Amino acid sequence: MQYKIKGVIVPILTLYHPSEGVDRLAMQALVDFLIERGIHALFPGGTTGEGALLSLPERMKLAEICVEAVRNRVPVIVHTGALTTSDTVALTCHARSAGAQAAAIMPPFFYHHSDQGLIQHYETVAGQVSDFPLYLYNYPAVSNNTLTAGLVAELVRRIPNLVGMKDSGGGLELLSACAALKDEQFNTASGSDQQILAAFQAGCDACVSGNANVVPELVVSLYTAARAGDWTTAHALQAKVDAVRQILRDGSQLSLYKTILTRRGLNGGLVRPPLVQADEDQADECWQALIDLDIGIG
Numbered sequence: 142m143q144y145k146i147k148g149v150i151v152p153i154l155t156l157y158h159p160s161e162g163v164d165r166l167a168m169q170a171l172v173d174f175l176i177e178r179g180i181h182a183l184f185p186g187g188t189t190g191e192g193a194l195l196s197l198p199e200r201m202k203l204a205e206i207c208v209e210a211v212r213n214r215v216p217v218i219v220h221t222g223a224l225t226t227s228d229t230v231a232l233t234c235h236a237r238s239a240g241a242q243a244a245a246i247m248p249p250f251f252y253h254h255s256d257q258g259l260i261q262h263y264e265t266v267a268g269q270v271s272d273f274p275l276y277l278y279n280y281p282a283v284s285n286n287t288l289t290a291g292l293v294a295e296l297v298r299r300i301p302n303l304v305g306m307k308d309s310g311g312g313l314e315l316l317s318a319c320a321a322l323k324d325e326q327f328n329t330a331s332g333s334d335q336q337i338l339a340a341f342q343a344g345c346d347a348c349v350s351g352n353a354n355v356v357p358e359l360v361v362s363l364y365t366a367a368r369a370g371d372w373t374t375a376h377a378l379q380a381k382v383d384a385v386r387q388i389l390r391d392g393s394q395l396s397l398y399k400t401i402l403t404r405r406g407l408n409g410g411l412v413r414p415p416l417v418q419a420d421e422d423q424a425d426e427c428w429q430a431l432i433d434l435d436i437g438i439g
Contacts, residue, residue: 144243144274144304145328146216148181149360150349152189154398155203156410163195163203167408171354172210174407178357181347181364183207184245186220188283188309189351189392193250194413197228201235208240222247222278226262230269237273245276245307248286256292260299267300277306279315280332290318297322305346307332313343320344334360334386338379341367351392352385355401359385359436381436388430400424401431405438 153175156167172183185207186192186200195203204219211217221232221244229246236244246266248259267275277296279288287310288296297303305328308316313336316329330347331340337348341364353360359381366375389397396419399409404424411418419427432439 143323143326145326145346146182146218146305146330147346149179149353149357149364150182150184150218150307150330150347151175151180151353151357152184152187152220152349152351153207154354154395154402154409155185155190155192155195156399156408157413158410162199163206164408164410165206167410168203168206169210170407171402172207174405175354175357176211176214179361180215180353180357182216182218183211184218184220184307184349187245187278187349188280189354189395189398190220191395191413191416192220194416197223197232200232201239204232204236204241205239216242218243218245218276220245220247220278221266222249222284224249224251226265229262229266233266233270233273233275237270243274243276243304244270245278247278247280248284248288250284250286253285256289256295259286259288259292260296263296263303264299267302271302273302274304275300275302276304276328276330278309279306280309282309282311288315290315293319294322297327304328305330307349309333309349312336313340313345316340316345317343334382334391337363337382338367338375341375342372351398352382352389354398355389355405356382356385356431356436356438358438381434384434385431385436388427388434394419397424397427401428404428
């Protein structure tokens with residue numbers, strides 16, 4: 142199976158209704174906002190989307206809402222990684238039935254698992270959706286498990302519908318090592334906004350950018366410049382992305398993304414406890430800093 146996405150993938154925020162959980166109307170508006178600004182795919186239920194703070198029914202509802210809101214305009218890759226194999230199977234089967242184009246699976250988190258345990262986990266999940274493209278999602282700092290190049294190669298050998306990987310491990314070595322898999326059709330996506338330009342220069346197909354929730358125009362422009370080989374423009378745009386990262390704490394305080402979205406005319410809403418909401422003074426300061434950066438969002 143071959144399936145390849147190129148460009149800017151947004152790990153879309155999850156927006157909540159005060160009393161009804163995931164807010165369908167707010168999510169529809171955010172999906173439209175991102176697609177109208179040129180993003181190439183959406184990734185609901187990931188770290189930036191507070192996926193670990195959602196119940197299984199909420200994660201399924203979020204997948205359905207995103208697929209419905211997208212209306213086949215861009216691919217939807219649903220994060221379906223969970224603590225247990227059975228929950229991962231349920232979420233992945235649901236993503237396929239909901240109409241997503243693919244699923245991405247972080248290793249089961251909290252416990253450290255052996256390579257054999259991870260192989261069994263991924264084979265079990267893939268066996269239930271053999272006609273559905275699957276991505277690995279490597280994020281050792283969160284999952285407590287590292288997908289090494291050797292393990293990825295073994296998983297690709299065993300699982301025909303394993304088509305690519307998002308790597309948030311902090312470097313580009315793993316993606317570079319895996320790029321030749323599947324006759325060089327393995328779909329590689331970097332998860333670090335600090336390395337967007339470096340990833341494209343290294344031959345990665347895509348970036349998964351949390352900051353693109355707030356400044357999609359900037360990240361899409363960076364990708365466009367890199368794709369065209371306009372490295373002078375691309376370096377200048379990466380510098381602006383780095384400035385945005387500093388202003389918005391690079392996603393470590395997700396409420397800043399939501400408060401800035403509200404200032405951009407959307408209903409960003411609140412984060413889910415125990416995440417902490419940014420106060421208005423902090424949000425105002427960040428908004429003014431973004432305006433001063435002159436990236437066309439004011």
